[in-house]
Amino acid sequence: xxxxxxxxxxxxxxxxxxxxxxxxxxxxxxxxxxxxxxxxxxxxxxxxxxxxxxxxxxxxxxxxxxxxxxxxxxxxxxxxxxxxxxxxxxxxxxxxxxxxxxxxxxxxxxxxxxxxxxxxxxxxxxxxxxxxxxxxxxxxxxxxxxxxxxxxxxxxxxxxxxxxxxxxxxxxxxxxxxxxxxxxxxxxxxxxxxxxxxxxxxxxxxxxxxxxxxxxxxxxxxxxxxxxxxxxxxxxxxxxxxxxxxxxxxxxxxxxxxxxxxxxxxxxxxxxxxxxxxxxxxxxxxxxxxxxxxxxxxxxxxxxxxxxxxxxxxxxxxxxxxxxxxxxxxxxx
Amino acid sequence: xxxxxxxxxxxxxxxxxxxxxxxxxxxxxxxxxxxxxxxxxxxxxxxxxxxxxxxxxxxxxxxxxxxxxxxxxxxxxxxxxxxxxxxxxxxxxxxxxxxxxxxxxxxxxxxxxxxxxxxxxxxxxxxxxxxxxxxxxxxxxxxxxxxxxxxxxxxxxxxxxxxxxxxxxxxxxxxxxxxxxxxxxxxxxxxxxxxxxxxxxxxxxxxxxxxxxxxxxxxxxxxxxxxxxxxxxxxxxxxxxxxxxxxxxxxxxxxxxxxxxxxxxxxxxxxxxxxxxxxxxxxxxxxxxxxxxxxxxxxxxxxxxxxxxxxxxxxxxxxxxxxxxxxxxxxxxxxxxxxxxxxxxxxxxxxxxxxxxxxxxxxxxxxxxxxxxxxxxxxxxxxxxxxxxxxxxxxxxxxxxxxxxxxxxxxxxxxxxxxxxxxxxxxxxxxxxxxxxxxxxxxxxxxxxxxxxxxxxxxxxxxxxxxxxxxxxxxxxxxxxxxxxxxxxxxxxxxxxxxxxxxxxxxxxxxxxxxxxxxxxxxxxxxxxxxxxxxxxxxxxxxxxxxxxxxxxxxxxxxxxxxxxxxxxxxxxxxxxxxxxxxxxxxxxxxxxxxxxxxxxxxxxxxxxxxxxxxxxxxxxxxxxxxxxxxxxxxxxx
Ligand SMILES: Cc1ncc(C[n+]2csc(CCOP(=O)(O)OP(=O)(O)O)c2C)c(N)n1
Numbered sequence: 001x002x003x004x005x006x007x008x009x010x011x012x013x014x015x016x017x018x019x020x021x022x023x024x025x026x027x028x029x030x031x032x033x034x035x036x037x038x039x040x041x042x043x044x045x046x047x048x049x050x051x052x053x054x055x056x057x058x059x060x061x062x063x064x065x066x067x068x069x070x071x072x073x074x075x076x077x078x079x080x081x082x083x084x085x086x087x088x089x090x091x092x093x094x095x096x097x098x099x100x101x102x103x104x105x106x107x108x109x110x111x112x113x114x115x116x117x118x119x120x121x122x123x124x125x126x127x128x129x130x131x132x133x134x135x136x137x138x139x140x141x142x143x144x145x146x147x148x149x150x151x152x153x154x155x156x157x158x159x160x161x162x163x164x165x166x167x168x169x170x171x172x173x174x175x176x177x178x179x180x181x182x183x184x185x186x187x188x189x190x191x192x193x194x195x196x197x198x199x200x201x202x203x204x205x206x207x208x209x210x211x212x213x214x215x216x217x218x219x220x221x222x223x224x225x226x227x228x229x230x231x232x233x234x235x236x237x238x239x240x241x242x243x244x245x246x247x248x249x250x251x252x253x254x255x256x257x258x259x260x261x262x263x264x265x266x267x268x269x270x271x272x273x274x275x276x277x278x279x280x281x282x283x284x285x286x287x288x289x290x291x292x293x294x295x296x297x298x299x300x301x302x303x304x305x306x307x308x309x310x311x312x313x314x315x316x317x318x319x320x321x322x323x324x325x326x327x328x329x330x331x332x333x
Numbered sequence: 334x335x336x337x338x339x340x341x342x343x344x345x346x347x348x349x350x351x352x353x354x355x356x357x358x359x360x361x362x363x364x365x366x367x368x369x370x371x372x373x374x375x376x377x378x379x380x381x382x383x384x385x386x387x388x389x390x391x392x393x394x395x396x397x398x399x400x401x402x403x404x405x406x407x408x409x410x411x412x413x414x415x416x417x418x419x420x421x422x423x424x425x426x427x428x429x430x431x432x433x434x435x436x437x438x439x440x441x442x443x444x445x446x447x448x449x450x451x452x453x454x455x456x457x458x459x460x461x462x463x464x465x466x467x468x469x470x471x472x473x474x475x476x477x478x479x480x481x482x483x484x485x486x487x488x489x490x491x492x493x494x495x496x497x498x499x500x501x502x503x504x505x506x507x508x509x510x511x512x513x514x515x516x517x518x519x520x521x522x523x524x525x526x527x528x529x530x531x532x533x534x535x536x537x538x539x540x541x542x543x544x545x546x547x548x549x550x551x552x553x554x555x556x557x558x559x560x561x562x563x564x565x566x567x568x569x570x571x572x573x574x575x576x577x578x579x580x581x582x583x584x585x586x587x588x589x590x591x592x593x594x595x596x597x598x599x600x601x602x603x604x605x606x607x608x609x610x611x612x613x614x615x616x617x618x619x620x621x622x623x624x625x626x627x628x629x630x631x632x633x634x635x636x637x638x639x640x641x642x643x644x645x646x647x648x649x650x651x652x653x654x655x656x657x658x659x660x661x662x663x664x665x666x667x668x669x670x671x672x673x674x675x676x677x678x679x680x681x682x683x684x685x686x687x688x689x690x691x692x693x694x695x696x697x698x699x700x701x702x703x704x705x706x707x708x709x710x711x712x713x714x715x716x717x718x719x720x721x722x723x724x725x726x727x728x729x730x731x732x733x734x735x736x737x738x739x740x741x742x743x744x745x746x747x748x749x750x751x752x753x754x755x756x757x758x759x760x761x762x763x764x765x766x767x768x769x770x771x772x773x774x775x776x777x778x779x780x781x782x783x784x785x786x787x788x789x790x791x792x793x794x795x796x797x798x799x800x801x802x803x804x805x806x807x808x809x810x811x812x813x814x815x816x817x818x819x820x821x822x823x824x825x826x827x828x829x830x831x832x833x834x835x836x837x838x839x840x841x842x843x844x845x846x847x848x849x850x851x852x853x854x855x856x857x858x859x860x861x862x863x864x865x866x867x868x869x870x871x872x873x874x875x876x877x878x879x880x881x882x883x884x885x886x887x888x889x890x891x892x893x894x895x896x897x898x899x900x901x902x903x904x905x906x907x908x909x910x911x912x913x914x915x916x917x918x919x920x921x922x923x924x925x926x927x928x929x930x931x932x933x934x935x936x937x938x939x940x941x942x943x944x945x946x947x948x949x950x951x952x953x954x955x956x957x958x959x960x961x962x963x964x965x966x967x968x969x970x971x
Pocket of ligand 1 (some may be wrong): 446
């Protein structure tokens with residue numbers, strides 16, 4: 001069976017954009033925001049906006065959900081944004097983006113702004129604002145087909161409010177609302193695979209990226225923003241505070257997530273799956289677990305069953321993804 | 334043509350003489366085990382003891398720690414509650430109601446934006462007569478994102494069939510939470526109850542309270558007796574119908590009648606609770622109102638600060654009083670009117686931590702209406718009325734603010750003139766030093782000054798100043814003193830300058846203001862000396878400045894330009910790094926402080942440290958204990 005592109009790709013033209021080209025380009029997020037030392041969140045934002053402005057030559061307008069990155073970039077009277085930005089609440093980043101995009105269309109139709117002015121609405125949310133409370137608005141916006149790129153910077157818990165579980169929190173992880181004790185094992189459910197849910201919306205472009213593989217992330221962000229229609233990128237963005245690690249371990253932990261197949265890097269483009277990075281020798285899950293104190297308890301023998309279920313889960317997903325990729329290839333003649 | 338007025342449902346008579354209780358406020362700690370806890374922990378503790386069937390909640394600052402504590406009880410198996418960690422507040426309230434309709438005792442907790450998000454379902458709870466409990470850790474909600482305290486969230490939900498109670502401190506957060514279930518579930522009421530306490534000011538302040546035993550609480554709340562039960566499949570009931578115009582009024586009339594019963598039931602429940610706890614509660618508390626000529630009416634933590642000013646002014650012979658409203662819904666119209674239309678009262682200021690922009694505060698509007706009715710019906714008397722919008726968006730409510738209000742009221746009382754139809758003032762920031770109201774200048778203040786220490790710690794986020802303020806307050810309470818420990822909060826991340834406060838006294842501490850003229854400034858990070866330079870001049874005459882530095886006291890004195898007072902230094906960072914390998918200067922700083930002030934024996938501190946810091950590894954713990962000894966020995970001063 002061959003997967004088919006049923007939407008048809010409509011994209012902005014872009015130059016190939018490399019991390020090297022970032023040097024000397026305009027900063028869309030100014031220095032001096034109040035993010036914690038080591039937080040990779042601002043780099044995700046920075047990369048996306050570079051891709052839009054310098055890679056694709058369009059003007060981004062940003063919609064944001066309440067969360068760490070919102071709080072640290074707009075602490076009144078400071079403002080770290082050098083592109084237009086709007087935030088109103090936690091659950092509605094995608095709806096904010098919908099409204100802005102509707103206004104672009106309406107005002108172009110009335111000739112109030114030039115028809116060829118390429119404005120792209122880029123919406124952001126943390127995993128809480130995307131997987132949980134914002135899912136309804138996100139699903140609605142994507143289904144309506146707005147010209148919006150939604151980027152989830154996924155640190156796998158509600159960090160702004162002090163580390164509570166979200167549906168992106170992995171099995172077994174300690175959070176303050178899913179603690180560890182005689183009666184509980186940390187988070188007792190698997191993650192919700194939001195990337196698959198977004199693929200089920202039949203979007204022209206959906207991808208999973210990680211902050212530690214910058215070129216891969218950048219190229220996915222650019223492809224997503226290039227789409228003239230809805231697109232979604234889920235970026236693993238580690239958190240030293242919530243995951244329990246030092247600031248210099250932030251990228252290593254992300255790397256381990258990918259090397260252990262916990263967070264596969266892949267894209268879904270016009271109906272086709274492609275794994276963009278395949279670990280040469282996948283590392284055992286334990287390497288990942290050992291890298292963060294939120295999993296500390298899982299090292300004890302009594303939690304072996306959780307670790308085993310975690311392993312089974314990632315093996316299953318990895319296999320499935322490989323099968324889907326195979327299906328995406330044109331059948332041999 | 335005659336107009337026919339149709340009455341609503343016949344209203345059953347309330348028991349005579351009840352339902353509108355006023356109680357002179359007495360200060361009794363009552364019985365029970367003493368703890369040092371934050372308001373959030375106190376409410377979580379009460380909920381653990383009630384052990385409801387179901388809880389569904391979603392995180393939002395400053396409610397989060399309440400749910401963290403509760404989740405800890407769940408993880409440790411201390412409750413059998415099924416905690417549902419929902420994906421939004423809309424679902425939190427929905428799941429709570431649904432669990433209640435399925436025959437369960439259930440609660441949720443939220444504030445501000447979270448409340449706004451659940452508001453659609455909030456209304457359903459009352460109309461459907463589902464007796465759930467909501468803990469509302471008050472925070473600002475409005476057009477602006479602000480995580481700090483005021484009552485704009487409580488006022489947002491004031492027009493629903495819910496009871497709304499306001500606690501002043503951690504003790505009341507605990508007691509009202511336990512009582513709320515009983516009142517809600519009483520067959521005469523069967524309405525949900527919102528228990529409010531002030532975000533940060535109460536939720537994040539460690540202070541002293543007393544708790545009942547779990548069995549006592551269990552006995553007090555009793556078995557949950559559902560009146561609808563979706564699980565009773567033999568008697569299927571439909572919950573949540575579509576109502577038509579002809580039945581809508583009937584529905585609401587019934588709810589209204591239940592609301593009318595609520596104060597009487599609250600009074601009964603409170604009387605029973607008093608038997609158990611020794612602590613008396615009423616809808617309304619009159620404090621030193623007997624012969625008061627001017628008074629302040631407020632809700633929540635401002636009442637503590639106001640009480641402290643009343644005591645100070647009274648000790649100077651000034652006839653001031655305070656009325657504390659504990660039950661905002663239903664609004665105790667008669668009781669309020671009775672206490673505020675006495676023959677002596679000449680002027681009243683209503684404190685509102687919320688505002689209807691363009692008009693005054695909601696509490697003011699309702700109080701004015703109640704007084705006008707009472708004046709027309711009965712006494713004909715009415716005090717001069719003013720309204721202060723205070724503490725909006727977390728703006729600190731200071732003793733000086735409250736004193737200023739009393740001064741203003743006394744002036745108005747002297748002239749006897751109502752200041753117009755629009756007697757509203759916004760109490761805003763005054764950073765020109767007017768924040769300092771010297772309690773110790775009063776006779777009472779002088780008596781108490783010797784046993785009081787007010788400490789300000791200045792640090793960077795991550796250096797442990799919050800922990801230090803908590804630990805210090807806990808330790809002092811453990812050795813029989815009264816204390817408050819609380820940090821300042823903001824969205825700042827690791828490394829940003831923060832302050833933490835500790836108030837210590839032999840007497841109960843009512844006031845809730847931050848500390849502006851302390852007895853001790855403890856600076857955890859030398860680089861903050863410049864940041865806070867201007868404040869050091871406010872140090873009390875005998876006060877001390879303690880700095881974490883390698884420099885000598887003399888060098889520091891010169892650097893900050895401090896004249897008189899005492900200056901101490903200790904290399905707390907050096908000690909911490911040497912003894913346990915981390916830049917956490919808080920243990921050594923606390924030890925140095927305790928050593929200088931002689932607030933307790935250092936061995937007591939070490940014991941307390943061991944108890945509170947069980948999560949530390951043995952090696953780090955031993956390192957900390959060594960750091961304590963070294964700091965006491967190495968601190969030097971002049
Ligand atoms: C309706 C509503 N509920 C709760 C909150 C409180 N709140 C603000 S940010 C946040 C968590 C954000 O988590 P996430 O989206 O994962 O982003 P992060 O902070 O981790 O970057 C929460 C619970 C809110 N602002 N509004």
